[in-house]
Amino acid sequence: MKLFTIAGLCLCLTVLGPGLNLAAEEPVLMMATTSSTDNTGLLDTLASEFRKAAGIELRWTATGTGKALRLGENCDVDILMVHAPAAEKEFVEAGYGIRRREVMHNDFVITGPEGDLANIRGKSIREALTALRTRSALFVSRGDNSGTHKKELFLWKAAGLTVPEKESWYVQTGQGMLSTIHIAAERQGYTLTDRGTYIKYEATLQGNPPLTILTDGDPALMNQYSVIQINPEHCANVNAGLARKFIEWIVGADAQKLIGNFKLLGKPLFTPNAKP
Numbered sequence: 001m002k003l004f005t006i007a008g009l010c011l012c013l014t015v016l017g018p019g020l021n022l023a024a025e026e027p028v029l030m031m032a033t034t035s036s037t038d039n040t041g042l043l044d045t046l047a048s049e050f051r052k053a054a055g056i057e058l059r060w061t062a063t064g065t066g067k068a069l070r071l072g073e074n075c076d077v078d079i080l081m082v083h084a085p086a087a088e089k090e091f092v093e094a095g096y097g098i099r100r101r102e103v104m105h106n107d108f109v110i111t112g113p114e115g116d117l118a119n120i121r122g123k124s125i126r127e128a129l130t131a132l133r134t135r136s137a138l139f140v141s142r143g144d145n146s147g148t149h150k151k152e153l154f155l156w157k158a159a160g161l162t163v164p165e166k167e168s169w170y171v172q173t174g175q176g177m178l179s180t181i182h183i184a185a186e187r188q189g190y191t192l193t194d195r196g197t198y199i200k201y202e203a204t205l206q207g208n209p210p211l212t213i214l215t216d217g218d219p220a221l222m223n224q225y226s227v228i229q230i231n232p233e234h235c236a237n238v239n240a241g242l243a244r245k246f247i248e249w250i251v252g253a254d255a256q257k258l259i260g261n262f263k264l265l266g267k268p269l270f271t272p273n274a275k276p
Contacts, residue, residue: 027242035146036197083194099247102226103259104272108151125220125221129156140180141171141191181197
């Protein structure tokens with residue numbers, strides 16, 4: 001009797017299984033992105049809304065842009081969201097990525113102690129970096145080949161200055177943006193950060209942080225974020241269809257509105273700027 005029951009049960013499951021609709025797994029899109037999109041909480045919101053809209057689960061690795069690009073080159077992810085335009089264009093030109101689309105921007109700022117001993121408050125980025133070098137003011141760099149680090153290196157050179165990598169007042173953390181800000185705060189130093197991560201830092205300290213924004217508003221400080229699909233001709237196993245759906249969704253009106261409305265402490269973190 002037991003044998004009959006078990007056999008019958010197995011037969012029923014075999015015959016009826018497809019009709020039972022047992023929790024079919026959602027397709028998964030793998031992304032490599034920057035720490036700023038993760039730290040701010042924006043990706044949690046985007047992932048939730050994308051799942052509702054497309055039935056696709058978004059999973060991501062948050063790291064510096066340099067490492068994110070390597071993950072794409074090594075076929076470890078399906079899509080990138082990064083913020084180093086020059087490196088991104090090289091990535092696409094090398095055949096590793098396709099369909100690069102601008103999504104949003106914020107800006108970089110230099111933060112430092114309220115006392116501002118280097119006297120950079122309100123100055124242009126060129127004047128600020130020159131003052132920091134002249135006064136040997138402690139500057140804390142990410143030093144991790146991230147988009148922020150790439151921007152910082154560009155800014156030193158654009159100001160006509162040698163990158164002070166061998167100077168005792170120039171400290172490289174090799175860590176993410178929030179950790180770097182905290183180290184700068186502990187040591188009463190200056191650092192370059194994207195505004196969104198600074199607002200997140202400000203929020204974690206209930207709006208009363210030891211570092212304040214001293215230099216901002218310079219056109220050279222614009223911080224553009226883009227998405228790039230990994231090229232299926234380079235990576236045969238990439239989920240090209242899922243990546244394409246995400247790109248179409250994030251540059252669309254609903255996602256762009258979501259990005260524009262995303263705030264911390266009542267402050268917008270990113271400005272949507274996808275082109276039709």
